[in-house]
Amino acid sequence: MNFEAIKSIYVFEMARLQRTLLQSVISPVITTSLYFIVFGTAIGSRIQTVEGVSYGSFITPGLIMLTLLTQCISNGSIGIYFPKFTGTIYEILSAPVAMTEIIIGYVGAAATKGLIIGAIILATASFFVEIRIAHPFMMVLFLVLTAITFSMFGFIIGIWAKNFEQLNIIPMLVVPPLTFLGGSFYSINMLPPFWQTVSHFNPVLYLVSGFRWSFYEIADVNPMISLGMIGLFLVICLSILGWIFKTGYRLRN
Amino acid sequence: MASVVSIDKLTKTYENGFQALKGIDLEIEEGEILALLGPNGAGKTTLISIICGLVNPSTGKVLVGGHDVIRDFRQTRSQIGLVPQELTTDMFETVWNTVNFSRGVYGKKPNPALVESILKELSLWSKKDSMLRELSGGMKRRVMIAKALAHEPKILFLDEPTAGVDVNLRREMWQLVEKLRANGVTIILTTHYIEEAEEIADRVGVINGGKLLLIEEKAALMKKLGRKQLRLELSEPLKALPESLSAYNLTLSDDGTALVHEYQGEEGQGTIASLLSTLAAQDIHFRDLSTRQSSLEDIFVALVGQKVGEDA
Numbered sequence: 269m270n271f272e273a274i275k276s277i278y279v280f281e282m283a284r285l286q287r288t289l290l291q292s293v294i295s296p297v298i299t300t301s302l303y304f305i306v307f308g309t310a311i312g313s314r315i316q317t318v319e320g321v322s323y324g325s326f327i328t329p330g331l332i333m334l335t336l337l338t339q340c341i342s343n344g345s346i347g348i349y350f351p352k353f354t355g356t357i358y359e360i361l362s363a364p365v366a367m368t369e370i371i372i373g374y375v376g377a378a379a380t381k382g383l384i385i386g387a388i389i390l391a392t393a394s395f396f397v398e399i400r401i402a403h404p405f406m407m408v409l410f411l412v413l414t415a416i417t418f419s420m421f422g423f424i425i426g427i428w429a430k431n432f433e434q435l436n437i438i439p440m441l442v443v444p445p446l447t448f449l450g451g452s453f454y455s456i457n458m459l460p461p462f463w464q465t466v467s468h469f470n471p472v473l474y475l476v477s478g479f480r481w482s483f484y485e486i487a488d489v490n491p492m493i494s495l496g497m498i499g500l501f502l503v504i505c506l507s508i509l510g511w512i513f514k515t516g517y518r519l520r521n
Numbered sequence: 522m523a524s525v526v527s528i529d530k531l532t533k534t535y536e537n538g539f540q541a542l543k544g545i546d547l548e549i550e551e552g553e554i555l556a557l558l559g560p561n562g563a564g565k566t567t568l569i570s571i572i573c574g575l576v577n578p579s580t581g582k583v584l585v586g587g588h589d590v591i592r593d594f595r596q597t598r599s600q601i602g603l604v605p606q607e608l609t610t611d612m613f614e615t616v617w618n619t620v621n622f623s624r625g626v627y628g629k630k631p632n633p634a635l636v637e638s639i640l641k642e643l644s645l646w647s648k649k650d651s652m653l654r655e656l657s658g659g660m661k662r663r664v665m666i667a668k669a670l671a672h673e674p675k676i677l678f679l680d681e682p683t684a685g686v687d688v689n690l691r692r693e694m695w696q697l698v699e700k701l702r703a704n705g706v707t708i709i710l711t712t713h714y715i716e717e718a719e720e721i722a723d724r725v726g727v728i729n730g731g732k733l734l735l736i737e738e739k740a741a742l743m744k745k746l747g748r749k750q751l752r753l754e755l756s757e758p759l760k761a762l763p764e765s766l767s768a769y770n771l772t773l774s775d776d777g778t779a780l781v782h783e784y785q786g787e788e789g790q791g792t793i794a795s796l797l798s799t800l801a802a803q804d805i806h807f808r809d810l811s812t813r814q815s816s817l818e819d820i821f822v823a824l825v826g827q828k829v830g831e832d833a
Contacts, residue, residue, distance in 0.1 A: 271593070276625025280618075287613060355609030359668065362573040362624040364598040516577050 273365045277373025279379075281347055285381050292343075293385060296335045300389045303331050305398045307453055318455050319486045324397035329480040330452025331393070334410070336386045337418050337447060337472070341439045343378035344422025349435050352426070358521070367513035371423065378419035379412070389442055400483060406491070407482035414475055420505040427518055439457045446472040456488045471501060524548040525676060525707050526572060531581035533731075535569050541567040543731040544581070549676075549709060554702055556718035556739075557711045558821055559728035565711040566606060568728070569678050573603045585676065599627055602674030606681040608661045612654035616645055619653060620667045627672035639667050642697065659690045664752065666697070674691055677701060679710040683717060715818035729825050742820065751782040751793060753800075754809040765803055769796050769815075 304324065312323035317325075323473050332508060351357035360370060401407055422439075429435040450472030457463050467473050468489070476495025481487035487494070511517070526549035533542040541564045549555055559565050572577040572583055574594055583590045585597035611619055620636050640646045643663040650655060653664060662682075669677060679698075683691050698708055698721060712718060717738070718725050726736040735742070758777035769792065772781045782796060800807070 270628040272628045272630065273626045276622050279625075280622050283618070284613075307601070351611075354611065355605075355607050356611055358575055358603070358605050358609065359623060360626060361575050362598060362603050364595040364628055365626060366595075 270365050270369050273363060274369050274373045274376075277360070277370065278377050281377030282380065284347075285377075285384075292339075292381065293388060294341060296385050297388055297392050297455060298334060300331055300392055301396075303327070304393065308396060318458075319484075321484050321486065322397065325399060325454050325484070326455075326480075328390070328393045328397060328399060329483050330447070330450075330476045332386050332389050332411075333414065333476050333479055334444070334447040334452055335389055336382050336414060337443050337475075338439055339385050340378055340382035340415050340418040341422035341425065341443060342436075343381050344375060344419035345426035345429065345435055345439070346422075347374045347378055347426065348423055349426035349429055352519075361519060367509075371420070371509060374421055375416065375419045378422060379415040382415040382419060383411060386415070402485045405469055407479065410475070410479045410482055410495070410498070413495075413502060414479070417498060417502045417505055420502075420509060424505065424508050426510070430518075443472075446470055447476070451476050451488055455486070462507040471497065474498065511521070522567050523551050524787040525551040525586055526709075527584045528568075528572070529582045529584075531568070531571065531583060532579045533564075533571060533576065534579045541731055542578075545728075545731075545733050547726065547733055547736065549707060550724075551707055552705055553723045554698065554708045554710070554721055555724050555726060557570065557709065557726045557728055558713065558715065558718055559711070560713060563728045564731040565728055566680055567731075569603070569709070569711065570682055573601055573678060576717035588669075594765060595628075599672065600675045602669035602672065602677045604665050604669045604677070604679045604682060606684065608658060608665065610653040610661055610664060612652070614653055615650050616640070616653065616656075616664055616667075617649040618663065620671050623668040629672045634665075635673070636671060639670050644656075644693070658685055659687060660687065662686055662690065666694070670695050670701075674706065676707045676709070679708065681712060682710055683714060688791065715821055719817045727821060727824055734824055739817075743814070743817065748815045748819070749784050750813050750815075751783070751784070751796075751802050752813075753780040753807040755779060756806040756808045759805070763803060763805075765797065766796075769799075771796075 304327075305329055308324035314326075315323045317323065319324075348357075351360065390399070425435065425438055449467065450465045451467065452472075456467045456473065459467065474489060474494040474497035477488040478491045478498070481491040481494070512519070526547075527546055528549075529546040530543055531545040532540070534540045545568060557565050557568070567576060571578045572585065572590060574597070576592055577591070586600055588596040590597045614622075617636070617640075621631060621633075622641065624632065624636065637646065640649055643666060645660070645663050645667060648660060651796075653661065656664065662685075666682075682694060686694070698710075702708060710717070710722070722739050724736060725739050725742055727734045756780055759773060759780075760777060762771060762773050770783055772783075773779070774781065782793070785791060
């Protein structure tokens with residue numbers, strides 16, 4: 269293992285976070301605060317409670333997931349796409365670094381950033397609503413697994429993307445609808461049966477549901493199934509990455 | 522001398538079907554400066570990219586210091602420094618950070634004193650806290666070299682190092698190359714500026730159309746392929762070449778005022794003396810004489826042109 273290289277990539281990527289502090293940290297905080305004001309206060313005043321939890325508290329885990337997914341995907345993808353775009357990737361590809369080390373560096377940094385932002389949002393939320401965490405260990409586990417998985421997913425997108433449009437299409441066009449329809453702002457039990465079934469095909473449902481369970485012990489699906497699904501996504505991402513490294517897809521061709 | 526890089530039947534066909542390398546065999550000797558000449562698209566960069574691990578070969582084998590570049594990539598790549606053709610830099614990074622990053626990625630423990638000496642050597646020390654996007658093109662080129670040297674490589678690849686570089690930097694670069702060579706670093710540079718190869722290389726290889734056309738000691742190459750020309754400016758124009766001179770490889774200029782004698786390398790020295798005495802005997806006088814030796818450029822053009830012609 270070339271630990272020096274992993275450290276270098278990780279530190280280098282984290283330094284980018286410092287440079288773009290405003291964009292990376294402040295903007296998700298403002299966005300989340302807006303969600304709280306609009307959904308929590310305006311709509312929440314009419315809904316009041318969902319399954320015994322106040323609406324504002326109910327949407328908090330979903331909001332954290334929404335930001336975590338978007339941030340991890342975009343950080344993971346930009347981290348590797350940018351060197352590819354500017355050409356500086358030559359250095360990493362010609363260095364004595366194995367692909368696993370490159371991933372640990374980039375994905376580790378992207379996941380760390382996502383987790384920092386997730387923690388900040390959790391702190392922000394506690395200013396607006398009452399937060400109770402029933403299973404702190406499970407909460408952290410859900411958070412960390414999701415951050416790693418979706419940073420990897422972002423990394424894959426970054427390698428696949430040939431231009432900025434492709435780079436943004438998934439975080440901008442696919443993730444938000446899936447999150448909105450995945451029960452971030454409502455319990456799917458509130459939907460007609462047909463749409464409940466459809467929702468089960470949405471991967472984000474499992475993330476939000478499991479994560480919310482670790483807070484309030486209410487869930488749309490069994491938390492163990494949620495955990496299993498996250499594990500499955502992780503394995504899928506790992507397999508795709510394995511294939512990319514074996515073939516040199518869009519990197520060494 | 523032992524060969525530090527050995528390339529065996531190397532080919533590369535890109536996904537779009539373009540065959541960039543068509544079977545290259547090459548031994549690069551330890552401590553030498555090898556210049557690879559060739560027109561754009563000849564396959565120089567592909568060859569370097571495969572040795573450095575940037576591109577996967579299609580078939581064939583490359584050993585660096587006895588290690589396979591694919592299987593033992595850690596051993597091979599840690600010995601190699603690469604200065605690529607394109608000026609690619611992280612625009613928002615500082616010089617200091619980017620050079621230290623390079624060292625780290627190559628798995629070397631931080632060594633600020635070494636990085637400092639490299640930056641000073643390349644006249645970059647005063648710019649160490651500048652962001653890369655603030656630097657001029659020449660300065661960026663220096664940064665690229667500093668990055669390539671940060672992990673103390675034994676083999677340095679310079680891909681078109683002087684493209685867009687001014688005279689001063691070019692001179693400094695050659696001084697640096699000499700210094701590195703004195704420290705035992707093997708240097709491989711690609712160029713299509715022939716003067717560069719002529720100035721600095723020990724050996725010259727010519728690549729065209731994905732094939733290595735020749736590889737030779739520079740001096741031997743010049744000797745072997747270098748044509749010499751003796752030009753005599755005549756006092757009185759001649760109407761035609763006299764019969765008595767037909768034994769010599771002579772041509773008369775169109776206006777009849779000059780005789781041009783072409784010969785290969787040193788073999789022609791004896792003939793010149795006899796040519797001159799024949800001329801004197803024939804009462805043909807000349808008012809001036811000049812000789813010129815063909816440069817690597819002439820050799821190169823002749824070689825590439827000829828081979829291209831053969832293919833057609």
